[in-house]
Amino acid sequence: MRSTAHAVLETMRLPNGLYVASRSPDYRYVWIRDVCYIVLAYLDAADDNRFEQAYHKMLDIFHHYSWKLDYHAEHRPHEVYEYIHPRYHADTLEELTEPWGNAQNDAIGAFLFGIGLGLQHGKRMLRDERDEYLIQQFIRYLTTLRYWQDADNGIWEEHREVHASSIGACTAGLLALMPFFAIDWSVVQKGMSALFNILPRESASKESDLAQLSLVYPYRLLPPSMARLLIEQVERQLLRERGVIRYLGDCYYERDGREAEWCLGIPWLGLCWLTLNERDKAAAYLRWTEQIMPEPGVLPESYYGGTAQANPNTPLAWAVSMYIQLLDQMETSYSYTAAVSNDRPNRPTT
Secondary structure, three states: OHHHHHHHHHOOEOOOOOEOOEOOHHHOEEEHHHHHHHHHHHOOOOOOOHHHHHHHHHHHHHHHOHHHHHHHOOOOOOOHHHOOOOEEEOOOOOEOOOOOOOOOHHHHHHHHHHHHHHHHOOOOOOOOHHHHHHHHHHHHHHHHHOHHHOOEOOOOOOOOEOOHHHHHHHHHHHHHHOOOOOOOHHHHHHHHHHHHHHOOOOOOOOOOOHHHHHHOOOOOOOOHHHHHHHHHHHHHHHEOOOOEOOOOOOOOOOEOOEOOEEOOHHHHHHHHHHHOOOHHHHHHHHHHHHHOOOOOOOOOOEEOOOOOOEOOOOOEHHHHHHHHHHHHHHHHHOOHHHHOOOOOOOOOOO
16 A cells, blocks of 8 residues: 555655645645655655655745745744745745735744754755755744744634644744754743643634644654643544544535544544554554545545545645555554554544
8 A cells, every 4th residue: 555655645746856735726736834744754765865855945945035034034024925935836836926824834843843854864954055044044034933922824724823733833843953053942942831831722712623733743742641632632522534623613625514524634643643652543543544545545635524525635645645654654663464453543423
């Protein structure tokens, strides 16, 4: 199944090394966040440079907008168009100009986290002094932005409020870069303090959110006891038959008042449990992921609420990558054959 999933992912890879979010015409864009999560599937591939290629091309995009970054490293952005954008045309790699929720601090945090993670793995993430300068400007940008209290559009690109997942992404990004760049420790402390003041909520309007899983995987920001409570909260409130709803009351691709069930949430929960060394639970989520595939190696963005009908954004590259990551990490850290079971993890009846 791994080779099939990789082949599916390859259909969404562009010649320049970036990825579109889906083969769907509506998703023929490059999202910074999506790419960062997608290429985690190649982080440990010693004979594959897909991880570095993607980041080098994202650096090229940001170099093109370095004037904007330089300005807002000194002057805090307020309107969403002033923020460093999270989404670009697949062909031109230019910012999209239509109104959009472009204040997405988590995308910047994910990008910085990936740079730091790659450096920690000995990868050539930074090609020259220009790249190094750009990263240092991003660090200044987050500081000027006061990311620990900034109301952004969040991972789901919706209304602006302070999001735990966005604060966590920025904090994790700075932590990952600390061995390699000059970072004021107080800026990291402010992020951690703000994060723990919000938890276990995601925001003022959302008690629980699929995005909170990022705090456990890949960011690993929480102590084990808190990570376990957060995972269990997501399972209790958001886990459904074919995926995880993003949050209660989500209207995106809902059906008859039932929220869309996001497929990537199933392998994501498995990765979170594996982070806590709960291998049996992770193995069950791996099998569950394979059961919700409409065809081998393919995962939709979501299923319409309460139905077996996938939405048009199929396959979703981010979801396919999550499956590959779970499969790889299960096989490298534990015997998948010995642990796998037809029994699914306990979940609420919906």
